[in-house]
Amino acid sequence: MTAAVRRRPKAVADRRWAARVGAAAGLLVALVVLLLAPATPASAHAVLVSSSPAASAVVPSGPAEVALTFSEGVRKVPGKIRVIAPDGSRADRGEPSFSGAVVTIPVDPSGARGTYLVSYRVISADSHPVSGAFTYSVGAPSPPPVDTGSDNRADPVVGTAVKVAKYLGYAGLLLLVGPALVLAALWPRRLPRRGPARLAWAGLGLLVLATVADLWLQVPYTAGGGLFDVTGSGLGDVLGSAFGTAHLVRLGLLAAAAFLLRPLFAGPVGRTDGIILAVLGGAALFTWPLAGHPAASPAPAVSVVVDAVHLGSMAVWLGGLVMLAVFLLPRADERELGAILPIWSRWAALAVAALLLAGTVQGLIEVATPKALVDTTYGRLLLAKILLFALVVGVAAYSRSLVRRRTAAQRPGRMRRVIWVELAITAVVLGVSATLVQTTPARTAATDVAGTPTGYFSTTLSSPVASVQVELDPAERGNNSVHLYAYTKDNRPQPVQEWKATAALPSAGIEPIEIPLLPLTDNHTTGEINLPAAGEWQLRITVRTTEIDQATVTATVPIK
Template sequence: MTAVHRRRFARLAAAAGLLVTVLALLLAPASPASAHAVLNSSSPAASTVVPTAPAEVVLTFSETVRKVPDRIRVIAPDGSRADRGEPTFTGGVVNIPVDAAGGNGTYLVTYRVISADSHPVSGAFTYSVGAPSEPPVDTGDSGRANAVVGNAVKVAKYLGYAGLLLVVGPALVLALLWPRRLSRSGPARLAWVGLGLVALSTVAAILLQVPYTNGGGPFDITADGLSLVLGSTFGAAHLVRLGLLAAAAFLLRPLLTGPVGRTDLVILGVLAGAALLTWPLAGHPAASPAPAVSVVVDAVHLGGMAVWLGGLVMLAGFLLPRADERELGAILPIWSRWAALAVSALLLAGIVQALIEVATPAALVNTPYGQLVLVKIGLFALVIAVAAYSRQLVRTRVAASRPAPVRRAIWAELAITAIVLGVSASLVQTTPARSVSTDVATDSGYFNTTVNSSLYSLQIEMSPAKRGNNSVHFYAYTLDNQPLPVVEWRATVALPSAGIEAIQVPLLPLTDNHATGEISLPAAGDWELRVTARTTEIDQATVTATVPIR
């Protein structure tokens, strides 16, 4: 096969891959524009006593949810399963058939569902038939989150980001800035490593999504669970990415061995742009209040990162050590302009992202998502300062004659941005601040805060933070942010301004460090929530939070 025929075949293969991608995007399941479902109501209502056993339990969530196999259960007072058959999902309403001939006593309902942005949401509550009894325990641990799986998901995302910049940088520099006299073998190997990392990360993300959603361990991957993931928007986006990578590989090979024509570069650019869209389509941006804007902005953010950091890797690893003074004098000013454009796009897209995902100044400071954004901003500012120094070297022509100073500056940029990528990998797995309004009961119906004692840090969540029935969750952590087992939980709420004395909150431990409860709050106002957690036979501490109820 001649070189001309090989290039024609590569173009046809890439075009076919792009066509398959477009079809997959058109046929992919639609995702509603919201995120992180909360349980709005239930029937029977939480903590209530009904005279006769119901024929079904109905859960109503704030948005459309999808099922996780065998993760919605109703436990009878004797510990047996009271649910019968599979629950049905209609938008945000879940109907669970139960045994209408069940005996009297307290029943436990546990649930784990998937919200619009592919993150699992879990909880539990009780209701009683006839009269309350000792609450049963769900031995299935449907609400348990596996720490190994959560960390593995972050590692997979980190590898994907790293692979993206390692393939974009060499491809861009080889296509437009590479001196003809220099060998392409080193950058080519780097690009193939990057492509392999992106492919590995994509496959790992698909496989890990199964235990991530069902609450299992890293090897709890079942055919049903995998089918559920592949049938979701998350799975479709990742399959599309794999198809685009395969299509791009056909055109990447000739580019890595020698110069290619403009048509090939245009097709590669289209494939790269389509691939960038698969990251936001599988995460928070696709479920934001403005999904079209968020998806495009996130893709621009990711593309700016890949161009900037990928170019820095090529400069530090190949061009500065190998190119001569004349070549560097021509290359570095062009690269400086590219970097300025990439950083500007990165900064502008980041600002838009923050405005959408954080929503309020209070959420920027008081939510885990907002705090990670602040860390990322601080690191980014440090990188920009180092980058400004290296750009100054380029403008004064020092870099072409003495490349060592700019090489050191570039390695410093890369070292800091490696940490930024780690923060980003954690950020995409963290609940957006718009869904967690700290210390404020928002219209979306959610309260979240973290309070500290001398023994532990306690994360408190309450929804819908309005008069009437509310769900509350407590998560205990050590002061260095590790899960802390709690032996006994106690909690009360009071509204002194209305003369309402302390009301006991009935609590159910779901995991070692997580307890949940249901409480009916009869009036609006600033309620005082007091929580006591006993961590050993003798160690305990009490924390207090003010919860605004509207």
């Protein structure tokens, strides 16, 4: 009996030693990735500031190069910057060079007279692609060429998959943090740990899956293409970027944490292991803002810190709620709940306070102006998130009042129902957040490079021959850019033989104005139009896909 008792502490010590060695190995991998990664300057969503030759310019002789100047530094998407000659052939020669915010494209200066098409797709520092096109003419304008060899638009399925992966990552984080925190500090000794441990392992697996999916999807998201249009070189470019570095570091930190989570799920751990786990978890939280908008904000250091605090507070609060609803309230007795709930209530209050503070600071940085809060997609999504958060805080305040009145421990069923309401609302909040991180920040979307307020209109219209996506920018009085895309029912590009579009304002007596259209690819065309008055403009778009298949759709666009 004595020998068995002596062997048990030694076995426990051996397991803890092995866990720490494994954690150190995982942390070492993360540090190696971080040290070997190239440094990338911080910047925001890039905007094309100017070009040489200028858009729509007519120059007397062919230039030897085309220069694109963006508002911030950009990175290359291989094969996505092209200059098309009037006859449809490639006029660019060799690879474009990147120097901060300036991209230089070598061009054959002895090309034919006529109109040239310049199309581009680059990556901003916050990992989002930026694409566009314009024309210039040599000698005199001619019918613009069509770039049939490049589609600078990401597959809609890929865009949706990216948002789903973000959502799953958030869900995995809270399912991992909640059980780990409660098992380390609040779990009654008499209750088995198997259920919470399984939930935490599921959260860890979901988090790893979402991180790997992020890396995979980033290739077609930035380069264009479908879910499986992933090449070795494209994946290498993603892994070598700041985005890829942050995700690889996250995987290394999760691997390190997994070695210490195993003994935690088996029983109480020592203070040293708890501190190491907390450090690993805190470091992992920073990989989210370092791979997104916060790292490219006007105040990156502040944005990264507050976003990590925001994410960590969310994981603590919601993860703890899941543990209360699923395990503690149904299994713990009144005496245990009487001790646990007041502590949890204080933790939840601190987490909510941190959420409010961090969210306010981040909102001020990303939105920049009150007008952008209502005039941009990012601002409106943020308003929706604030309203939902206010609702869930109200429900949380009610649950806190139950704890203060000491009725929660005596009647756990009511407390459990309230918590499920909190979780249902916050599930919607997480969905809004997953969309928000993929949306252009309001500080960028609300102003162009000259500081002029801009808006944006986008809608998808169905017809028997194609689904037509309509984009109008800035959707205000004056000059506007129109982009039209055609897709099949299964979201594949639909080739179009002929586009026609008109704009009318019946309320002001403005008859239909024809919009001159420039085909960029076989399913994408663009045009420019001046809208002289505010009101509900009627866009009428005709799509002809074959000699006999044709359809007309109409969109109402509010112009301010």
